[in-house]
Amino acid sequence: MRIGLRIDVDTxxxxxxxxxxxxxxxxxxxxxxxxxxxxxxxxxxxxxxRLIRPAFLVKILRTKAASLYGWDILFKGTFWPGPPIGERxxxxxxxxxxxxxxxxxxxxxxxxWQMKIDGMNTDHVRRHLRRAADVLxxxxxxxxxxSAAPGWxxxxxxxxxxxxxxxxxxxxxxxxxxxxxxxxxxxLKQPQIPVTLPTYDEVVGRNxxxxxxxxxxxxxxxxxxxxxxxxxxxxxxGRSCRKMFNxxxxxxxxxxxxxTTLGCLLAESNRIGTxxxxxxxxxxxxxxxxxxxxx
Numbered sequence: 001m002r003i004g005l006r007i008d009v010d011t012x013x014x015x016x017x018x019x020x021x022x023x024x025x026x027x028x029x030x031x032x033x034x035x036x037x038x039x040x041x042x043x044x045x046x047x048x049x050r051l052i053r054p055a056f057l058v059k060i061l062r063t064k065a066a067s068l069y070g071w072d073i074l075f076k077g078t079f080w081p082g083p084p085i086g087e088r089x090x091x092x093x094x095x096x097x098x099x100x101x102x103x104x105x106x107x108x109x110x111x112x113w114q115m116k117i118d119g120m121n122t123d124h125v126r127r128h129l130r131r132a133a134d135v136l137x138x139x140x141x142x143x144x145x146x147s148a149a150p151g152w153x154x155x156x157x158x159x160x161x162x163x164x165x166x167x168x169x170x171x172x173x174x175x176x177x178x179x180x181x182x183x184x185x186x187x188l189k190q191p192q193i194p195v196t197l198p199t200y201d202e203v204v205g206r207n208x209x210x211x212x213x214x215x216x217x218x219x220x221x222x223x224x225x226x227x228x229x230x231x232x233x234x235x236x237x238g239r240s241c242r243k244m245f246n247x248x249x250x251x252x253x254x255x256x257x258x259x260t261t262l263g264c265l266l267a268e269s270n271r272i273g274t275x276x277x278x279x280x281x282x283x284x285x286x287x288x289x290x291x292x293x294x295x
Contacts, residue, residue: 001222001257004229004265005033006148006171006195010110011235012042012082015089018238023099025246029253032100034262036148036171037093039086039135040108086135097140102261104146104171108132114151117158125161133165146263148172152195152282152289156183159277162190169193169266174282175292177227178266179275187274193262194292197221197230200241202284211241215248222257229262 007022009015015037026033086093097103107113108131120128133144145168149158154172159181162170167190175194180187197218203209209217222228232238237245249259279288 001224001255002228002265002268003222003252003257003259004193004227004262005031005259006229006231006262007033007035007234007238008106008148008150008231009035009037009234010106010150011038011044012085012089014234014238015085015092018234018236019092019096020238021242022232022234022238022245023096023101025242025249026101027099029246029249029259031249031259032102032261033259034102034104034146034171035093035096036104036106036146037086037136038107038110038150039093039132039139040084042082042085043109043111044082086139090139093136093139094141097142102146102263103136103140103142103144104148105129105132105136105144106148107150108135110150113149114153117153117155120157122157122161125158126164129161129165146170149290151285152291154277154290155279156181156277159183159188159190163188168263171195171229171262173277173290173292175275176294177273177292178269179273179292182274182276191266191272192275192277192292193229193266194227195229195231196227198284199231199233200236201233202282206284211244215244215251218248219251219255222252222255227265228257229265 009019019035093103108128113128136144143166147162147167147170149172152173158172160183169191171193173192173194176196178191178193180191200214203217204211204214218230232245276293277290278293280291282289
């Protein structure tokens with residue numbers, strides 16, 4: 001049983017403290033994973049303005065966000081420009097790449113992408129991706145091979161623009177199997193490797209799931225005969241939930257699971273189908289996210 005491990009890095013603090021912490025856990029367990037970095041300004045604190053929305057407020061309370069992420073993350077960029085992540089923390093990103101982990105593009109400005117993608121045109125998307133790609137390539141000294149849309153906010157326009165970049169694959173949606181997207185009846189070249197398992201912030205505090213049984217819940221969802229892709233966050237599993245994640249790794253291995261990069265899952269895939277990508281509401285998340293159309 002293979003588990004593709006995707007690590008999203010959304011913030012300055014997550015990069016500075018969460019990434020080294022996760023790299024240590026991964027090294028101790030001889031695991032390589034796929035890191036997706038945000039490299040522009042950290043404006044994630046601006047999400048606090050969404051507290052006026054009942055669904056977002058409920059999520060903040062349910063996940064105990066202040067203790068999970070820390071006030072530093074929650075207020076970053078709220079009243080002042082956020083710090084440039086890639087410029088100030090290039091050494092952390094480079095160290096992850098040098099340790100053998102797969103490094104991909106997550107975002108230039110994570111907050112801006114999540115909040116403005118519905119109003120962005122082709123040029124906006126292209127500039128956002130190009131700016132982030134140039135910074136990451138400069139930091140690592142390597143060509144980028146993959147990307148993952150922030151918050152699974154992706155549409156047909158984004159999929160089409162990404163075809164202009166040298167990505168071997170993208171991980172922009174939730175789904176069940178590796179596939180090539182179909183846009184306007186045309187099959188695109190870059191495969192999608194969807195996330196198949198829920199994230200910590202989607203399930204904790206719901207249906208009786210808390211830190212004492214979260215690991216067992218995720219383990220119960222793993223399948224021997226299907227795609228398993230898990231997303232963790234440097235801000236959570238790299239910091240306050242680091243011990244819990246390390247225990248998850250050991251429990252999964254005891255059940256015969258092996259962790260790998262998303263790129264390796266693609267290389268091992270015998271069959272890649274086709275599917276459209278659609279916007280849907282998703283349990284534990286506010287608003288729409290991109291999903292592989294089932295059936």
